Amino acid sequence: MNALLQLENVSFSYPGRPVFGEVSFEANAGEFIALLGSNGAGKSTLLDTITGLREPTSGTIAIEGKPASEWRPSERARRVAHLPQSVRPDLPFTVEQLVLMGRYPHGEAWFDSPADIAAAHAAMQRTACWEYRSRRVFTLSGGERQRVLLAACLAQNGSVCLMDEPSVFLDIEQQLRCFDLLAEEARNGKLCIAVTHDLNLALSYCSRLLVLADHKLVVDCSTRSARHDSGWLGFFSNRLQLGDTPNGKPWVWYR
Amino acid sequence: MTTVRSEAQKRVLVCVVVFCLAALILPWVGPGPLHVRDTLRFGSLDSYIFLQLRVTRTLLALFAGGALSLAGALFQAMLRDALATPYTLGVSTGASLGAVVMISFGWSIVWGIPATWIGALAGAAVVLVMVMGVAARQRRISAFGLLLTGVAVNSVCGSLILLLYSMAGVAHSFSISRWLIGSVDATGYGSLTLFATIVIIVSAVVIAQAKHWNLMAVDEQWAASRGVRVRSLLLEGYIFGSALTAGAIALTGPIGFVGLIVPHMVRGRISSDHRILMPCAFLLGGTLLSICDALGRVLLSPAEVPAGVILALLGGPYLIWLVRERL
Numbered sequence: 001m002n003a004l005l006q007l008e009n010v011s012f013s014y015p016g017r018p019v020f021g022e023v024s025f026e027a028n029a030g031e032f033i034a035l036l037g038s039n040g041a042g043k044s045t046l047l048d049t050i051t052g053l054r055e056p057t058s059g060t061i062a063i064e065g066k067p068a069s070e071w072r073p074s075e076r077a078r079r080v081a082h083l084p085q086s087v088r089p090d091l092p093f094t095v096e097q098l099v100l101m102g103r104y105p106h107g108e109a110w111f112d113s114p115a116d117i118a119a120a121h122a123a124m125q126r127t128a129c130w131e132y133r134s135r136r137v138f139t140l141s142g143g144e145r146q147r148v149l150l151a152a153c154l155a156q157n158g159s160v161c162l163m164d165e166p167s168v169f170l171d172i173e174q175q176l177r178c179f180d181l182l183a184e185e186a187r188n189g190k191l192c193i194a195v196t197h198d199l200n201l202a203l204s205y206c207s208r209l210l211v212l213a214d215h216k217l218v219v220d221c222s223t224r225s226a227r228h229d230s231g232w233l234g235f236f237s238n239r240l241q242l243g244d245t246p247n248g249k250p251w252v253w254y255r
Numbered sequence: 256m257t258t259v260r261s262e263a264q265k266r267v268l269v270c271v272v273v274f275c276l277a278a279l280i281l282p283w284v285g286p287g288p289l290h291v292r293d294t295l296r297f298g299s300l301d302s303y304i305f306l307q308l309r310v311t312r313t314l315l316a317l318f319a320g321g322a323l324s325l326a327g328a329l330f331q332a333m334l335r336d337a338l339a340t341p342y343t344l345g346v347s348t349g350a351s352l353g354a355v356v357m358i359s360f361g362w363s364i365v366w367g368i369p370a371t372w373i374g375a376l377a378g379a380a381v382v383l384v385m386v387m388g389v390a391a392r393q394r395r396i397s398a399f400g401l402l403l404t405g406v407a408v409n410s411v412c413g414s415l416i417l418l419l420y421s422m423a424g425v426a427h428s429f430s431i432s433r434w435l436i437g438s439v440d441a442t443g444y445g446s447l448t449l450f451a452t453i454v455i456i457v458s459a460v461v462i463a464q465a466k467h468w469n470l471m472a473v474d475e476q477w478a479a480s481r482g483v484r485v486r487s488l489l490l491e492g493y494i495f496g497s498a499l500t501a502g503a504i505a506l507t508g509p510i511g512f513v514g515l516i517v518p519h520m521v522r523g524r525i526s527s528d529h530r531i532l533m534p535c536a537f538l539l540g541g542t543l544l545s546i547c548d549a550l551g552r553v554l555l556s557p558a559e560v561p562a563g564v565i566l567a568l569l570g571g572p573y574l575i576w577l578v579r580e581r582l
Contacts, residue, residue, distance in 0.1 A: 051480050077482030084480070089473040090335055092527045101470050105482040110466055110530065111260045156481065 002065030004029050004191050005050070005160055010059030012042070012049055019045045023059070023217045025210065029159065032186035033193045034202035036219075037212035038236060043195045044085055046212065047162045050193075051082040063160065077105035081158035083149055083166055089137050095148050096133040099124055102155035116155075123154040126181060128174075142169035150178060154185070161185055163194040167201065179205040199236070203227065203250040211235050223250075263531045270538035277542040278317055282309035284549040286556035308441040315447055316439045316545035316562065319507045320517075322454045322499040324540020327514025328521075328533050329461055329496045332472040333489060334398050337522070341514040344401055345386065345408030346379045346497040350504040351435065352412040352419075353378020358430045359419045371434060372446075372505040379501030382408050383494065398475065401493060437510035437563030439548040446506070453502055458537055461495050464488065465529040472529065510563040512570030513540050519577060 003026035011021040020042035027033060037043050048054045050061055052068060061068040063079055071079070081102070089098065102123070103116035112120075124130040127147040137145060146169045153161060163182065167175040175198070182192045183205050193210075196202055202209060202223075209226050211219035213235040219226075226232060227250045230242035239254045282305060283289055289309075293301035326341035334343065341347055357365075357374035365373050386404045420431050467488050470478035479485045503510070517540040521532050544562060547569065551560040 048476075053476050053479055072482075073479070073484055074482035077480060080480075082480040084474070084476055087474050087477050091331070091337060091472045092522060093469075093473065094527070097469070097528055098473065101473065101477075101481065104466070104470055110463075111263070 002062070003027060004064060006060075006062040006065075007050070008060045008062075010046075010049065010061060011057045012045055012054060013057050018215050020212055020215050020217070023212075025217065025220055027191050027193070027208075029189045029191055030186055031191050031208055032183055032206045033191075033208045033210055034206040034223075035193055035195045035210050035212070036197075036199070036202060036236075041212040042215065043212055044164050047082065047164050047193070047195060050160075051080055051162055052076055053082075074105045077156070077158070079158050080160045080162060081153040081156035083153045083161075083163040085164040085168070087149055088145075092136045092138060094133070095124070095129055095135055095137060095140070096120065098137055098148055099129075099133075099151045099155055102152035105156065119157060120151075120155045123151040124148075126154060127151040128177070143171060143174060146170055147174065147178075150181070154181070159190055161190055161192045163192065165195050165197070167196065167198065175201065199233075199240075199252040200250070203252065262526070263528075266525055266531055267534045267538070270535045270542075273542050274317065274321075274538040277545050278313060281313045281316075281545050281549045285309055285552045311444060311447055312439055312441045312548065313545050314451065315442055315506060316548040317541035318447075318451045318454045319439065319503040319510070319541075320513050320544025321458065321537040321541035322503040323510060323514040323544070324517040325458050325461060325533060325537040326496045326499040326503075327540075328518035328529070328536040329468070329492055329499075330514075331518055332468040332529060333492050333496070334402055335472055335474070337519065338515070340511070341496065341500040341503075342409070342509065342511070344405035344493065344497070345412070346382050346405075347500050347504055347509055348409045348412035348416075349382030350375040350379040350501045351509050352416055353381070354434060354505070354508070355416050355419050355431050358434060359423045359427055361427065368446075371508075375505035376501055378412075379497060379504070382412070383497050386493070387490075398489060401489070433561075434508045436561045437508035438551075438559075438561035439507050439510075439544070442506060450502055450506060454499065457495050457498050461492070461499075462530075462533045462537070464491070465533045468492070468529040468533070508563065510544065510566060512566045512574075513544050516570045516573055516577075517543055519574070523577065 005027045008024050010023045012019045023046065035043050035046065045054065049056050063071065063076065068076060099120045100112055100116060103112060103119060107113055107116060124133055127150050129144065129147045129151055132144065137148060140148065150166060166182065167178050170178055179201050182194060186192045203226065206223055208222050209219060210217060211232055218235060219232045227242065233240040233242060233252065240252055241255060243251050243253060245251045289301045289305055293299045294305045296302055323341050330339040330341060330343055331337055353374035354371040357370035362370040364370060386401065386408065389404055420428055423431060467483050470481055470483050471488060475485050518532065518536045521535045521539060525535050526532055544566065547565040548562040551562050551565050554560050
């Protein structure tokens with residue numbers, strides 16, 4: 001059986017500047033993967049490439065066993081939901097309008113169907129932005145806006161959820177809720193890949209770690225094995241150490 | 256948004272009623288009173304004034320105002336900038352330059368058609384082809400690229416207009432400045448029918464894409480990652496918006512503000528959902544321009560104030576009030 005997502009020797013470069021090269025991995029439904037790396041390592045570009053926002057310089061990407069380039073844009077968007085790093089709508093859309101845009105790939109009709117509206121409402125309730133659904137997006141704080149964007153991605157209901165720093169701007173409680181939600185999505189049969197700089201969230205919630213460094217994929221391991229061999233921490237800083245909390249959770253701390 | 260279908264139907268219906276009321280009432284407004292009985296008697300002077308001057312003029316204002324206002328809403332969504340207007344992307348300045356060339360050379364009628372119409376449409380077409388050529392050479396099209404090209408074209412065409420204006424004789428320079436103010440004049444039913452048909456068809460195509468423009472108005476990548484074909488939508492939007500603008504400018508001159516304030520007003524007071532915003536902007540833009548034209552006929556009667564001047568006088572303070580209210 002084909003993996004839900006397959007990357008084979010995928011490279012991307014700007015003229016004269018390689019971003020990443022020869023990235024290969026397979027990922028399946030039910031996995032929650034943390035995509036890690038320093039600033040500029042190419043994490044966001046990799047997510048953009050899988051989403052179809054950028055063409056890979058070489059290599060192939062397959063979604064549900066079919067080359068990504070063979071999916072029509074709306075078919076691909078029904079399968080891949082992408083949370084961008086930053087969206088700041090200047091025109092005065094309301095929260096509800098923005099979340100309903102997540103349903104765009106699901107309907108050719110001019111108006112939203114009752115199913116679209118129900119999916120958007122459920123997503124707003126899950127991300128705790130239902131209370132301010134009538135507010136205009138540009139009046140929201142960064143954290144509130146991030147929850148709205150997350151709701152739009154949940155409403156999109158893709159089998160692959162690509163989240164570019166989903167917990168950015170969120171307070172501690174909302175960061176935990178955000179990762180709880182993504183873990184729940186994975187348990188419900190989705191594949192979630194989240195870019196994050198928070199190694200503790202990654203170790204606590206994710207089942208697998210991918211690390212981009214030196215323009216390539218340098219680590220692809222389960223979280224369990226990452227707990228036993230902390231060598232991968234060296235790709236971020238030589239001041240990091242891996243230990244356990246009193247209740248047995250992995251914990252990265254710095255000297 | 257939960258009841259967007261019924262909400263849209265209700266709000267658009269109200270705007271349709273307003274548009275129709277304007278079409279029915281405004282032809283009766285003018286410097287001289289029209290008597291209903293005389294107007295209804297075919298062949299009378301009142302009937303001639305009503306049918307040949309006032310009705311055509313009102314209809315032209317309704318469709319030109321609608322076209323400019325819809326083009327404004329379209330370009331604002333395309334550039335994600337609430338201050339974008341039909342004049343931001345250069346086609347309108349190209350149209351103006353074409354018309355000014357015709358006036359400067361003293362051509363008033365070419366092949367039985369007003370030379371300014373031909374000049375405006377030709378100028379718009381040249382700019383359109385030029386911008387598309389630049390985009391094709393880069394093998395990509397983006398809102399930012401269109402904006403930069405538009406600014407450059409605006410600058411060059413604006414300078415050429417000034418050059419022609421300064422080189423023209425007194426009579427021609429007066430005609431140029433009069434045309435550049437923008438006004439609605441009576442026109443024949445033939446050209447009016449052609450113009451209205453084009454405006455209705457192009458507007459229907461643009462409004463049919465309103466759902467896509469909702470996503471584009473947020474962010475290009477946001478739209479692309481939800482399955483919108485961004486490049487083709489931008490291309491179509493640019494061509495259709497330019498066609499609406501060039502057509503309106505050819506017949507009325509570059510009337511400003513309607514494409515800026517009406518989409519603003521609709522966005523603030525009715526809805527920012529383009530499925531509601533676009534049809535309402537068309538209907539209310541036409542209504543506003545026809546009201547301004549009617550006001551221009553009576554304010555300093557028997558002299559006429561161009562509709563472009565009235566719009567600027569009303570639009571400027573309205574925009575300031577709008578900005579103050581939002582801050």
